[in-house]
Amino acid sequence: MTDFYNTRILLEPNEIPKEWVNIVPDLPAPMTPLINPMDGKPAPPELAFAIFPKECVLQEVSQEPTIQIPKELRELYVRSYRPTPLHRAYGLEKELGIEGEDIKIFYKNESVSPTGSHKPNTALAQAYYSKRDGVDELITETGAGQWGSALSYGCNLFDIKCTVYMVRASFIQKPGRKILMRAFNGQVHASPSKLTDSGKYYYEQDPDHPGSLGIAISEAVEHSMRSEKSRYSLGSVVNFVLLHQTIIGQEVKAQLQKVNAKPDVLVGCMGGGSNLGGLMIPFAKDKLDGKYPDLEIVGVEPRACPSVNKGEYRWDYGDSAKKAPILKMYTLGHNFIPSPIHSGGLRYHGMAPIISILAKKKIMSSVMHHQTEVIGSGLLFAKTEGILPAPEAAHAIKEAIDQALRAKENSEKKTIVFCLSGHGFFDLLAYKEYMVGNLVDYELPNVEIQKALSAPDMPSIDETRF
Numbered sequence: 001m002t003d004f005y006n007t008r009i010l011l012e013p014n015e016i017p018k019e020w021v022n023i024v025p026d027l028p029a030p031m032t033p034l035i036n037p038m039d040g041k042p043a044p045p046e047l048a049f050a051i052f053p054k055e056c057v058l059q060e061v062s063q064e065p066t067i068q069i070p071k072e073l074r075e076l077y078v079r080s081y082r083p084t085p086l087h088r089a090y091g092l093e094k095e096l097g098i099e100g101e102d103i104k105i106f107y108k109n110e111s112v113s114p115t116g117s118h119k120p121n122t123a124l125a126q127a128y129y130s131k132r133d134g135v136d137e138l139i140t141e142t143g144a145g146q147w148g149s150a151l152s153y154g155c156n157l158f159d160i161k162c163t164v165y166m167v168r169a170s171f172i173q174k175p176g177r178k179i180l181m182r183a184f185n186g187q188v189h190a191s192p193s194k195l196t197d198s199g200k201y202y203y204e205q206d207p208d209h210p211g212s213l214g215i216a217i218s219e220a221v222e223h224s225m226r227s228e229k230s231r232y233s234l235g236s237v238v239n240f241v242l243l244h245q246t247i248i249g250q251e252v253k254a255q256l257q258k259v260n261a262k263p264d265v266l267v268g269c270m271g272g273g274s275n276l277g278g279l280m281i282p283f284a285k286d287k288l289d290g291k292y293p294d295l296e297i298v299g300v301e302p303r304a305c306p307s308v309n310k311g312e313y314r315w316d317y318g319d320s321a322k323k324a325p326i327l328k329m330y331t332l333g334h335n336f337i338p339s340p341i342h343s344g345g346l347r348y349h350g351m352a353p354i355i356s357i358l359a360k361k362k363i364m365s366s367v368m369h370h371q372t373e374v375i376g377s378g379l380l381f382a383k384t385e386g387i388l389p390a391p392e393a394a395h396a397i398k399e400a401i402d403q404a405l406r407a408k409e410n411s412e413k414k415t416i417v418f419c420l421s422g423h424g425f426f427d428l429l430a431y432k433e434y435m436v437g438n439l440v441d442y443e444l445p446n447v448e449i450q451k452a453l454s455a456p457d458m459p460s461i462d463e464t465r466f
């Protein structure tokens with residue numbers, strides 16, 4: 001019988017996690033260092049401290065299995081929006097014809113945050129540590145605008161200046177996000193801009209250059225190096241961001257326990273890997289310990305930007321102008337400029353080193369979907385669950401639906417949990433185009449991938465030197 005009192009599984013404010021879960025010491029292969037793009041050697045702490053907030057650098061390289069969440073920050077999470085609900089997707093289950101207790105779909109609703117995605121989980125932490133260490137400006141890039149609005153919100157709470165370089169294609173396509181950033185006192189510039197050398201290079205070739213995350217990162221890093229009291233802030237990819245996001249998976253664990261459920265599959269979309277990382281790391285740790293051997297972890301990418309599915313695991317620059325650190329990760333090459341799909345948050349050429357190691361070691365798997373089927377699944381979710389998802393999150397929905405239908409066909413029992421990383425209220429154009437039949441699919445041809453990966457400026461790092 002349907003237990004409608006368990007449709008939204010909530011935690012009390014004081015049940016918010018007290019620590020973040022660090023998977024780095026438990027990884028099946030050692031974490032690779034951040035490499036200084038200037039000399040190809042591991043970045044010394046002084047350099048990292050000059051770029052990122054200090055506490056974040058210490059967390060990036062920490063070997064502690066857990067890291068305490070400062071009390072003031074926990075209080076701020078609670079005052080702002082946490083813990084977030086875990087929903088049982090009864091409406092969607094009914095639509096798929098899987099009512100009952102054999103196949104269950106749950107989703108963690110990160111869309112209830114002030115800016116509508118999981119990104120404030122790390123934005124608040126980074127703004128908190130920056131304020132504590134006397135930083136007065138954080139500079140960042142944003143694709144679709146989710147990260148820029150989250151950081152603007154966080155900085156404004158701590159009275160820190162926030163400057164955002166926004167990929168021009170999105171700057172034009174998503175004016176709503178720009179306004180939201182400005183509402184939180186964020187300074188927003190279309191990238192490539194004339195304000196940095198990295199931006200000028202592209203801007204002078206074409207003032208209407210659509211930009212890319214890689215270019216916007218270069219601009220933000222360059223800008224952040226100008227002052228002693230400003231730092232560069234990242235919304236995904238690096239270890240400390242995935243660490244801050246583990247608040248998601250820990251809450252999910254506690255919520256599932258309340259209804260005596262255990263996941264068989266965890267699903268999340270992957271742009272840089274932070275929402276999936278946040279959901280799965282607390283569970284992956286158990287899997288690596290042998291406590292949860294059959295747990296499946298699935299990352300979902302767009303066919304137009306399949307870093308893990310079709311890229312190579314190798315050293316690459318984090319950005320186009322080669323100013324950001326070099327990372328060992330799955331990458332499509334730093335020169336890669338993805339097709340203008342609506343999931344701006346999934347258009348990054350690389351992938352978090354943590355996710356890359358787990359995928360390489362087959363602790364998790366990855367799949368790809370086309371944007372029309374993704375947006376179609378997003379609409380089905382809106383009709384049945386009442387939340388219009390971000391196009392990024394709709395990738396996870398599409399995969400959760402496929403998993404459920406496969407289980408139904410094979411008469412399997414399965415509990416599927418996915419991360420609803422955000423809502424789509426600022427992405428209505430994607431839905432409109434789908435409705436009028438204008439949405440097109442992009443598949444990245446293998447020759448293009450090979451071309452980007454064999455560019456003469458791909459870094460070659462001698463690992464025997466460290």
Ligand SMILES: *Cc1c(COP(=O)(O)O)cnc(C)c1O
Nearest residue numbers: 146236271272273274275345422
């Ligand atoms: C930024 C974003 C993503 C992609 O980033 P990850 O670091 O891979 O989580 C996914 N969904 C939403 C809603 C986002 O804003």
